[in-house]
Amino acid sequence: MEKLSISDLHIVLVEPSDTQRKIITTLLLKENVKEIDPVSTLAEARTAIKSHGADLIVSAMYFEDGTALELLQFVKESSEFASVPFMLVSSENRMSKLEQLKQAGVAAILPKPFEPLHLSRALNASLDLINHDELELDLFDVQDVRVLLVDDSRLARNHIRRVLEGMGLKKIKEAENGATALTLIKDEPFDLVVTDYNMPEMDGRELSEFVRFNPETAHIPIIMVTSESADSAHMANIQQTGVNALCDKPFEPNEVRAMLAALLGE
Structure with a gap:
């Protein structure tokens, strides 16, 4: 399968704040992301993912209809979308809250606010999950x-x-x-x-x-x-x-x- 680059990614951006959605969208565009599907609630996110799929989900933590953990569990428990990387963008710093996301398989956690360098690193880490490169070993197949x-x-x-x-x-x-x-x-x-x-x-x-x-x-x-x-x-x-x-x-x-x-x- 042909490898994806950042410019190939279709991202579903889930963020309740209009201002934050615009800021994150602008930063993603600067990273050369071409296709961004912005939504503001978990219900809209589920609909967008079911309708159009996604290569990467970028989500805030809290919404009027639930939390990022619920969306992550929905994705990971779906046979169709389980392999889609999930990136959390949040000012939440309580370990008990972040631990649940880590245990559920979040691919990256970005603080709010974050630097462009952090976003670039998280996007590349997500690409590594999407693009499979077989490990070459001298002593083992x-x-x-x-x-x-x-x-x-x-x-x-x-x-x-x-x-x-x-x-x-x-x-x-x-x-x-x-x-x-x-x-x-x-x-x-x-x-x-x-x-x-x-x-x-x-x-x-x-x-x-x-x-x-x-x-x-x-x-x-x-x-x-x-x-x-x-x-x-x-x-x-x-x-x-x-x-x-x-x-x-x-x-x-x-x-x-x-x-x-x-x-x-x-």
Whole structure:
């Protein structure tokens, strides 16, 4: 399939404020976006997406008829639109609110106001999700790499799976927590573990400790996916368990690609 560029993108812009819609539209036009479908409510957004589709959804957080989380869940739970990247533009900075969006698979979060550089980066990260580039490895055929994906959020697993599959990884098994993952690890071999940090029953830190300190699995690279701050006490403790790489939610495909190339190319 031919790759899209920023100028090819059809964007549905969901913003309740007339002024903000005009500002964001102007900035998108400056980035060479040609097709923008501006709407002001969730109902209008659903109608626009169902009628015309979208390559990217750019949405504010709060509307008179709901929130961005509801729209994101509508998109991600639809077989037709689940692969459409979703970008949040909001002044919301409460971690509890943003965490829900991150867990549901938002592709990028931009603060209000944002710099043109931030918008450009977010647009390119969204393009990376749309345009699939197979990862080239010296020691593996990427399609033979056996991945264990562990996250208690189904939407988050779906998002991470799509990113990995876009890079050519096909053999992906899923687990909803560390305890289930342990059962799988004991029964079959894996070349890579990608795990969330916050999970019930057994979290990512406990899972990583088991993998790293068990002689039969100690060699498996581990990528920890988390929305925790990189300099938090939790992250310092996690790095001591032997996790090979920490990856933010939402994570950018280019960042993940570089991590995979380094970990699987060793």
